[in-house]
Amino acid sequence: MTQVARGVGPGAASRPGMVLPVRIHDLLLSMAGRLDDDALADARQMLASAELDRSLEFLAGCLVAGRVVLSHEQHGELATLFADMYLDQDLIDRIMVTDRVIAGRHRFAFGAVEGLDPERGVADAVRPVLGVLPDIRSMWCVWRLSPAGPASGPVPHRMVLVGIGPGGFAPATAYRVEDALRRAGIRASVEVLMDGVEPGEYHREAMRNARQIPFDGPGFNRPQVEPAYVAARIAPARPSAPPPPAEPPRLEPARVSVVQPDPPRAELPRPELPRVELPREEVPRAEVPRVELPEPPRAEPPRVQPEPPRAEPLRPEPLRAEPLRAEPLRAEQPRMSVVRDLPPAVDAPRIDTSEIPLRKDLPFNDDAHVEPHADTHVDPAPAQSRGDAPTTLMPAVPSAASGLVGTGGLIGGAEPEEESPVESAPRVDAVRTDPFPAAPGVRAVEPPAEEPHAVQEEPRMDSHPSPSPLPRRRRAEPQDPPSRPRLAPAPVPESAGGVDKHSQAFVDDILNTQERNLLKELQDELARREQDPPSAQSSGSWQVDRSGRHGKPATAGPFDQPNQTGPMIINGVPPHERGYPGN
Amino acid sequence: MDDRVDACHELLLRLAGRLPDRQLWRLRDWLAGEALDALARALPLTLLRERVAITARESMLLNAALLDAGADAGRLHAVPWVDQIDEVDYTFTSESPERVNLGDSEAVVLGAVLHGRSELVDVRGSWRRHRSGLGPTTRIVLVTASTGCARLTGELQRVLRALGTYEPGVEVMPEGIELTPYHRAALAASESLLPGVIVHQG
Numbered sequence: 088m089t090q091v092a093r094g095v096g097p098g099a100a101s102r103p104g105m106v107l108p109v110r111i112h113d114l115l116l117s118m119a120g121r122l123d124d125d126a127l128a129d130a131r132q133m134l135a136s137a138e139l140d141r142s143l144e145f146l147a148g149c150l151v152a153g154r155v156v157l158s159h160e161q162h163g164e165l166a167t168l169f170a171d172m173y174l175d176q177d178l179i180d181r182i183m184v185t186d187r188v189i190a191g192r193h194r195f196a197f198g199a200v201e202g203l204d205p206e207r208g209v210a211d212a213v214r215p216v217l218g219v220l221p222d223i224r225s226m227w228c229v230w231r232l233s234p235a236g237p238a239s240g241p242v243p244h245r246m247v248l249v250g251i252g253p254g255g256f257a258p259a260t261a262y263r264v265e266d267a268l269r270r271a272g273i274r275a276s277v278e279v280l281m282d283g284v285e286p287g288e289y290h291r292e293a294m295r296n297a298r299q300i301p302f303d304g305p306g307f308n309r310p311q312v313e314p315a316y317v318a319a320r321i322a323p324a325r326p327s328a329p330p331p332p333a334e335p336p337r338l339e340p341a342r343v344s345v346v347q348p349d350p351p352r353a354e355l356p357r358p359e360l361p362r363v364e365l366p367r368e369e370v371p372r373a374e375v376p377r378v379e380l381p382e383p384p385r386a387e388p389p390r391v392q393p394e395p396p397r398a399e400p401l402r403p404e405p406l407r408a409e410p411l412r413a414e415p416l417r418a419e420q421p422r423m424s425v426v427r428d429l430p431p432a433v434d435a436p437r438i439d440t441s442e443i444p445l446r447k448d449l450p451f452n453d454d455a456h457v458e459p460h461a462d463t464h465v466d467p468a469p470a471q472s473r474g475d476a477p478t479t480l481m482p483a484v485p486s487a488a489s490g491l492v493g494t495g496g497l498i499g500g501a502e503p504e505e506e507s508p509v510e511s512a513p514r515v516d517a518v519r520t521d522p523f524p525a526a527p528g529v530r531a532v533e534p535p536a537e538e539p540h541a542v543q544e545e546p547r548m549d550s551h552p553s554p555s556p557l558p559r560r561r562r563a564e565p566q567d568p569p570s571r572p573r574l575a576p577a578p579v580p581e582s583a584g585g586v587d588k589h590s591q592a593f594v595d596d597i598l599n600t601q602e603r604n605l606l607k608e609l610q611d612e613l614a615r616r617e618q619d620p621p622s623a624q625s626s627g628s629w630q631v632d633r634s635g636r637h638g639k640p641a642t643a644g645p646f647d648q649p650n651q652t653g654p655m656i657i658n659g660v661p662p663h664e665r666g667y668p669g670n
Numbered sequence: 671m672d673d674r675v676d677a678c679h680e681l682l683l684r685l686a687g688r689l690p691d692r693q694l695w696r697l698r699d700w701l702a703g704e705a706l707d708a709l710a711r712a713l714p715l716t717l718l719r720e721r722v723a724i725t726a727r728e729s730m731l732l733n734a735a736l737l738d739a740g741a742d743a744g745r746l747h748a749v750p751w752v753d754q755i756d757e758v759d760y761t762f763t764s765e766s767p768e769r770v771n772l773g774d775s776e777a778v779v780l781g782a783v784l785h786g787r788s789e790l791v792d793v794r795g796s797w798r799r800h801r802s803g804l805g806p807t808t809r810i811v812l813v814t815a816s817t818g819c820a821r822l823t824g825e826l827q828r829v830l831r832a833l834g835t836y837e838p839g840v841e842v843m844p845e846g847i848e849l850t851p852y853h854r855a856a857l858a859a860s861e862s863l864l865p866g867v868i869v870h871q872g
Contacts, residue, residue, distance in 0.1 A: 123831075125692075125696075125836060126696075129692070144711050147708060148708030148709070148711075149696075149700075151700075151705040151707070151708050152700040152702070152703025152704070152705035152708065153703060154703065175711070177707065178707055178708060178740070181705075181707070234832070237703075237828070238699055238827070238828050238831055239828075240831050240834075240836055241831070241833065
């Protein structure tokens with residue numbers, strides 16, 4: 088449903104342009120204490136799930152069944168929302184309306200009830216959610232002692248009041264926090280209040296007695312929330328990390344090769360470690376030189392420490408995925424140069440830049456990567472490439488190749504590096520292969536770029552896969568359309584054997600292994616049918632269709648005829664039955 | 671109106687164990703609150719969303735109860751049919767392993783609420799657990815009544831909710847109704863909820 092902005096409803100006058108979900112959320116807020124908490128939770132869940140109409144009808148059903156009396160303002164807003172959602176107004180006509188709603192005053196406990204603090208367990212339960220939801224500014228807990236609604240649940244009932252800023256999403260916050268609590272075995276109603284919007288009496292009274300959950304604790308502060316968020320993602324990443332654990336050793340050998348020229352390389356292992364556990368270690372690197380020098384000796388311990396730093400966690404995430412892909416080539420070189428030439432303070436920036444380019448290599452953000460590389464590594468790169476280049480480059484290249492094989496450069500971050508030490512020649516291959524496995528022309532272009540780091544990266548991105556595949560596809564497309572008009576147009580272009588081969592070659596470059604296999608199978612089938620012309624005619628409809636799709640040329644000779652004869656094929660009707668013989 | 675309410679109650683009774691408790695108790699609460707028009711809009715959509723197939727008998731009840739109450743005919747016709755419902759996803763026991771040595775305050779309150787009601791035929795209790803072994807053990811209150819089943823259901827549900835059962839399982843069966851496999855299994859493993867109290871009005 089589109090969310091139409093309007094300025095109707097309680098509290099909406101001050102917020103023109105409010106979207107429908109927020110209006111419904113505000114309406115639900117005004118119902119708090121007068122409907123049972125489960126009804127509000129269900130309605131908010133529907134609201135957060137973009138089921139606005141269902142949420143409104145559910146709310147109306149609860150109001151009708153519970154004989155809840157609304158104020159004219161509330162009913163008017165509900166009617167407006169029903170109209171906006173094209174819902175049947177008959178349902179809300181039965182809701183009782185009064186000029187002034189006299190709702191009893193709810194009682195809230197100040198502090199613990201029966202020895203149980205309202206905030207107990209809440210912090211731990213919502214920690215992972217707080218890291219995801221934006222602009223949460225405060226959280227309060229309180230026990231409500233009085234029942235709410237005609238079908239109230241048991242009391243005391245826990246309430247969680249969440250304050251959000253303008254960047255927050257009230258419906259989503261209410262649902263996610265409530266769901267997180269429920270999963271943790273905590274039944275509570277979550278009331279999300281927008282900063283700057285005057286709460287109703289119910290919420291004001293609750294706030295008077297509520298206890299605030301300290302956001303300063305670990306995992307709650309904003310900066311901390313982000314780390315918590317990072318940690319959550321790290322966890323999934325770690326499962327994938329199992330391969331990385333093996334990688335660190337791999338990386339080390341690469342370092343060793345590099346280190347051999349350079350005696351002091353306690354620092355080198357760090358840069359590599361980040362690949363396995365990128366966020367943590369890399370972050371410390373950048374900071375280590377700045378804040379604490381002693382960390383360098385602790386290549387591994389920093390892992391524990393890095394988490395505490397909160398502002399940085401943002402960096403680690405990007406690093407993870409990126410380093411796996413591109414690191415092999417560039418990370419090592421920058422390391423070499425950086426470690427040798429520059430002091431620790433300088434090292435930090437270098438590390439950052441090196442990491443960045445790594446990321447860029449795999450994706451398609453070459454431009455940004457190249458620049459940082461050039462800046463930081465310009466000097467070291469040439470020197471390294473000359474002396475150490477063989478060792479470093481070799482691992483890098485093989486690593487890339489391995490990544491290619493896996494088609495999952497993602498996973499193969501560690502593997503490529505290991506292999507790379509064995510093979511020396513083609514970094515370029517690896518790089519090229521990553522984006523697009525088969526791109527011979529690209530490779531030729533890249534080799535020159537290899538010598539200077541910055542230059543290398545640029546040529547890759549520019550000349551590589553992105554440009555090449557596009558033109559190829561374009562070429563293939565024009566051919567396809569004719570082939571689709573099944574018989575007549577398709578066969579003609581296909582007749583040209585050279586065209587077919589070329590197109591197939593292009594297709595091979597573009598398609599992945601699975602698609603290639605499919606093409607091979609198709610070609611095999613075509614060859615069989617070519618050998619057996621009569622049989623092919625009998626089942627011509629199938630073949631004709633395929634040729635029209637994938638490669639006209641390949642199927643040109645034998646299949647064209649069935650296609651041409653097979654206008655019957657169009658609707659999938661069995662053409663082979665008698666149409667061919669008859670024809 | 672009464673006919674439609676009775677038909678809808680029978681339909682909701684038959685959906686026990688097939689619709690999530692969280693939704694089923696709410697729909698029954700609406701029926702007890704005479705919000706048949708709200709049910710007419712919500713129930714077909716719920717059946718469709720939960721992908722619950724209904725039998726021919728249930729389809730007849732659905733149409734009889736909700737079509738005139740404002741239900742979308744398109745949604746009603748979209749609910750898939752099934753020949754019969756044989757599978758029960760739950761097992762029932764007469765005692766809860768979790769409450770062996772605890773006082774049954776729910777039974778006390780239910781006994782107080784139901785005392786002296788002429789429409790009651792029998793009040794029994796059973797404990798339900800999912801066949802997978804997952805999830806909590808849920809008390810199922812099995813009441814047989816002669817009239818006012820929908821209203822009694824809502825009343826008992828609210829009592830149980832106030833006592834801490836957020837999604838109460840209250841099955842008020844009209845006397846003489848053909849029971850579903852779910853209810854037969856529950857009754858087979860049930861015990862009197864109010865021992866010592868003669869409910870049957872004979």
